[in-house]
Amino acid sequence: MPGQQSVQTICPFCGVGCGMNLLVDHQESVVGVSPQSDHPISKGKLCAKGWSTPFAIEPGDRLKHPLIRTPNGFRAASWEEALEVICFGLEDIITRLGPDAVGVISSARASNEDNYAAQKFARAVLGTNNVDHCARICHSPTVAGLKQTLGSGAMTNSAADIDQADVIVVWGSDATENHAILGGHIIEAKLRGATLIVVDPRRTRLAKLADLHLQVRSGSNILLANALLHEIYRHGWQDQAFLDARCEGAEALAEAVADCSPSRLSEAIGVPASQIQTLARIYGQAGNAMIFYGMGITQFVSGTFNVMALANLALSCGQMGRPGTGVNPLRGQNNVQGACDMGCLPNVYPGYQDVADPAARQRISDYWQCLVPNRTGLTSMGMTRAALRGVFKGMILFGEDPVVTDPDQNEVLASLKALDLLVVAELTMTETASHAHVVLPAASFAEKNGTFTNCERRVQLVHQAIPPVGESRGDWQWLGAIARRLGSKALDWTDSQAVFDEMAAITPNYSGMTYPKLARHHGLQWPCNETAPDGTALLHQTSFPIGRARLIPVHHVDIDEPADGDYPLQLTTNRLHFHYGCGSMSRKSPLLERETPDGILFINPLDAQSLGLRDHSAVGVRSRRGYLETRAILTDDLPPGLVSMPYHFHEAPSNQLTNRAMDPISKMPELKVCAVRVCPLPEGQQPRPIQAILAQTSGSDPQETSG
Numbered sequence: 001m002p003g004q005q006s007v008q009t010i011c012p013f014c015g016v017g018c019g020m021n022l023l024v025d026h027q028e029s030v031v032g033v034s035p036q037s038d039h040p041i042s043k044g045k046l047c048a049k050g051w052s053t054p055f056a057i058e059p060g061d062r063l064k065h066p067l068i069r070t071p072n073g074f075r076a077a078s079w080e081e082a083l084e085v086i087c088f089g090l091e092d093i094i095t096r097l098g099p100d101a102v103g104v105i106s107s108a109r110a111s112n113e114d115n116y117a118a119q120k121f122a123r124a125v126l127g128t129n130n131v132d133h134c135a136r137i138c139h140s141p142t143v144a145g146l147k148q149t150l151g152s153g154a155m156t157n158s159a160a161d162i163d164q165a166d167v168i169v170v171w172g173s174d175a176t177e178n179h180a181i182l183g184g185h186i187i188e189a190k191l192r193g194a195t196l197i198v199v200d201p202r203r204t205r206l207a208k209l210a211d212l213h214l215q216v217r218s219g220s221n222i223l224l225a226n227a228l229l230h231e232i233y234r235h236g237w238q239d240q241a242f243l244d245a246r247c248e249g250a251e252a253l254a255e256a257v258a259d260c261s262p263s264r265l266s267e268a269i270g271v272p273a274s275q276i277q278t279l280a281r282i283y284g285q286a287g288n289a290m291i292f293y294g295m296g297i298t299q300f301v302s303g304t305f306n307v308m309a310l311a312n313l314a315l316s317c318g319q320m321g322r323p324g325t326g327v328n329p330l331r332g333q334n335n336v337q338g339a340c341d342m343g344c345l346p347n348v349y350p351g352y353q354d355v356a357d358p359a360a361r362q363r364i365s366d367y368w369q370c371l372v373p374n375r376t377g378l379t380s381m382g383m384t385r386a387a388l389r390g391v392f393k394g395m396i397l398f399g400e401d402p403v404v405t406d407p408d409q410n411e412v413l414a415s416l417k418a419l420d421l422l423v424v425a426e427l428t429m430t431e432t433a434s435h436a437h438v439v440l441p442a443a444s445f446a447e448k449n450g451t452f453t454n455c456e457r458r459v460q461l462v463h464q465a466i467p468p469v470g471e472s473r474g475d476w477q478w479l480g481a482i483a484r485r486l487g488s489k490a491l492d493w494t495d496s497q498a499v500f501d502e503m504a505a506i507t508p509n510y511s512g513m514t515y516p517k518l519a520r521h522h523g524l525q526w527p528c529n530e531t532a533p534d535g536t537a538l539l540h541q542t543s544f545p546i547g548r549a550r551l552i553p554v555h556h557v558d559i560d561e562p563a564d565g566d567y568p569l570q571l572t573t574n575r576l577h578f579h580y581g582c583g584s585m586s587r588k589s590p591l592l593e594r595e596t597p598d599g600i601l602f603i604n605p606l607d608a609q610s611l612g613l614r615d616h617s618a619v620g621v622r623s624r625r626g627y628l629e630t631r632a633i634l635t636d637d638l639p640p641g642l643v644s645m646p647y648h649f650h651e652a653p654s655n656q657l658t659n660r661a662m663d664p665i666s667k668m669p670e671l672k673v674c675a676v677r678v679c680p681l682p683e684g685q686q687p688r689p690i691q692a693i694l695a696q697t698s699g700s701d702p703q704e705t706s707g
């Protein structure tokens with residue numbers, strides 16, 4: 001079509017990182033999407049969310065000017081005014097309470113350049129290591145657990161390896177819904193004859209296709225891994241040559257699992273011992289076996305140990321360092337791997353260089369020409385807690401909606417109210433932005449250049465397709481504007497390539513990458529450096545970053561809040577294929593929105609019957625922390641006793657209910673299980689949105705309301 005052009009970029013939703021082209025009309029609006037046929041992972045495909053991208057960035061309800069809170073709501077402001085309010089607020093808090101009373105929450109949806117700028121802003125401009133992002137409540141146990149056992153917290157293999165696996169174990173991951181294109185590769189592998197095994201308390205789509213589905217009790221991952229190891233060592237199915245040559249700790253591990261027989265543990269795991277024995281035989285005797293895992297492993301108070309348990313399993317069987325093997329965390333957000341690599345974590349500078357390591361501190365300080373802080377900073381929920389204690393007062397947050405996505409919504413709301421300054425940079429007015437003192441309009445991925453790093457460590461170029469909507473600015477650009485007004489030139493880059501080049505120079509895994517080189521390849525997988533100039537598809541082929549891998553025995557940890565007489569059902573939270581995160585982008589698409597009603601509680605028909613519920617009955621759901629109303633959907637994909645809610649719906653947010661109890665190592669909250677009570681609403685009563693429930697109960701305890 002005349003006036004139309006096609007711009008190559010990367011899907012802005014999940015960590016698969018599919019290649020897409022944006023169809024641009026007269027250089028000003030995105031009117032369509034097409035898949036890239038030669039992309040190494042997506043190979044000419046996109047899932048429903050990818051196809052709906054134009055709706056997600058559509059200018060209809062985009063923020064177009066900065067907004068400043070007044071007693072009567074927000075008023076439009078110029079950038080100058082907004083920057084003045086922000087800088088005055090930051091300087092005031094830092095003068096009174098010091099730099100650790102402020103912090104930055106960056107975005108795994110934004111580019112590497114934006115995230116590099118965010119952590120540099122925190123460290124070099126504000127003078128604090130208080131910087132974190134959603135990886136905390138996603139794969140922080142992966143970073144902590146695999147770092148200890150393997151020396152590197154990323155997917156060990158590549159998506160392409162699925163073609164070479166004989167056995168695929170999908171453990172606590174709903175890949176056809178959440179990593180749809182990669183889930184499709186898993187289905188193709190099954191069709192060509194690979195053995196597919198699913199470990200999940202819910203009967204997911206892959207579970208229905210699998211050769212074996214272990215419908216485990218939620219929170220029993222370590223018990224199962226240890227029972228499998230027990231069988232493997234008892235039968236001598238371990239790979240002794242691999243253990244001798246490349247690992248340490250095998251003997252202690254074998255001893256630690258000596259009393260973990262499947263028959264002894266099967267009841268606690270919730271599946272017959274024979275299924276555990278079958279899985280041990282299949283995995284223990286496999287040629288190439290690949291483990292994929294997700295939030296069913298990480299979102300527990302035992303998250304880090306769960307990850308280590310899976311690493312123990314793969315290492316014991318020598319399933320590492322070859323194509324079609326490995327331990328593969330399916331990183332969630334389009335750029336969550338990158339946001340971690342960039343150092344948007346309170347304990348590491350870019351490239352996982354420890355803030356407590358004096359040599360690393362010196363290196364970064366020399367390079368940035370300022371002394372960077374060496375105290376470990378606060379995690380995202382650490383900032384929440386510190387705000388409630390009155391010692392944390394200012395937050396700059398972009399591209400996250402913690403009011404909807406962090407656990408225990410009422411605590412999150414209370415902590416935001418305790419801040420003197422909350423700045424939110426967003427595409428649209430989210431629940432969190434509505435609580436800000438200053439809202440900044442952020443440019444979407446289609447309006448900026450940069451890079452995203454996908455789940456298989458592939459760094460890919462994102463190209464600007466249209467001008468920024470309204471007065472919106474890229475995240476590193478508005479961060480730079482604040483820095484300049486605070487008197488710092490630390491973020492004075494000319495363009496995104498300059499940000500990338502600075503980052504690559506101090507981030508060892510990225511040191512061999514440049515924009516032109518990324519353009520010549522279809523992205524490059526890290527490590528990409530002098531010894532691996534074309535990147536690395538497969539990690540740990542001959543050695544581990546820590547030399548030998550460490551087998552560290554781990555033991556079962558009870559879930560924090562088991563069901564009891566008052567709260568007799570166990571609630572888990574999951575995702576739906578057609579919606580994404582807080583829903584602020586996916587719910588703009590009428591096509592995606594049509595697929596699912598607003599808010600859902602999935603419940604087994606037996607539980608529904610005993611509560612007197614029919615399909616679509618209106619229900620109240622209560623936990624020790626909150627209350628919401630929604631509609632029930634009856635399904636035997638869940639066992640009796642377990643109910644499930646997606647977390648995408650701001651009007652019925654499952655995080656009203658969830659538990660903030662944390663994994664002591666990674667500070668991951670237990671988002672995958674808490675206890676609830678479900679009651680039918682009176683006949684004819686519609687579920688009320690949470691905003692209405694909270695407005696009615698403000699001042700009184702929400703626990704006291706009806707339902």
Ligand SMILES: Nc1nc2c(c(=O)[nH]1)N[C@H]1C(S)=C(S)[C@@H](COP(=O)(O)OP(=O)(O)OC[C@H]3O[C@@H](n4cnc5c(=O)[nH]c(N)nc54)[C@H](O)[C@@H]3O)O[C@H]1N2
Nearest residue numbers: 172173174178199218219294295296332575577579580581
């Ligand atoms: N459509 C869509 N896709 C997405 C997202 C989205 O919001 N929507 N979000 C992205 C993000 S940020 C992420 S992190 C990924 C997450 O992708 P997944 O990891 O697939 O996420 P979930 O669906 O939350 O949880 C996975 C599974 O864990 C299971 N589970 C619960 N408890 C246990 C347990 O004790 N043991 C085992 N083995 N399994 C258990 C659940 O039943 C569920 O099927 O998805 C990404 N992709």
Ligand SMILES: Nc1nc2c(c(=O)[nH]1)N[C@H]1C(S)=C(S)[C@@H](COP(=O)(O)OP(=O)(O)OC[C@H]3O[C@@H](n4cnc5c(=O)[nH]c(N)nc54)[C@H](O)[C@@H]3O)O[C@H]1N2
Nearest residue numbers: 109110134138398399400401405425442573581582584647
């Ligand atoms: N109960 C429960 N809660 C969960 C989970 C669960 O399984 N259960 N999963 C957790 C997980 S794994 C994750 S990762 C989190 C995700 O939680 P969030 O990170 O809060 O979720 P997103 O919906 O991805 O929010 C991203 C926001 O970024 C904005 N955005 C997109 N691109 C840009 C950009 O370039 N710049 C700026 N400034 N903004 C941008 C979007 O408009 C959107 O509002 O949720 C967690 N919460």
Ligand code: SF4
Nearest residue numbers: 011013014018047050
């Ligand atoms: S699988 Fe993920 S990256 Fe690919 S099109 Fe779907 S949402 Fe986008």
Ligand SMILES: [Mo]
Nearest residue numbers: 137138332333
């Ligand atoms: Mo995530």
